[in-house]
Amino acid sequence: MITWRKSSHSDETGGACVELATFHGAVGIRDSKAPDTPHLVLTPQAFAALLTQAKRDELPH
Template sequence: MTTWRKSSYSDETGGACIELARLSPGVGVRDSKAPWAGHLELPRQSFAALLDYLRRERPSN
């Protein structure tokens, strides 16, 4: 059974958030508001690169 974890940035109304799961051999990403719509699976290295990019390109408040 796959365990999906919701983003810690999510609020009680659902907000715009994602869920992540450890999949073999990658990482699953899906919309928390529509989990039935499927998921995107990324290789671990690609997921790490995506996170690095998002951290660098995050707009400052």
């Protein structure tokens, strides 16, 4: 069983909520409002790179 946890940076007002899970050497990312829809799966290295880009505000808007 995969255990998803809400990101500590998610919007507490019920808006933008992201959940994360680790499994089989990967990191899963999903929308907490739509948990049964497909989710994104990244390697730990790709997830770390995504976080770095997000912290630097380098992601497309």
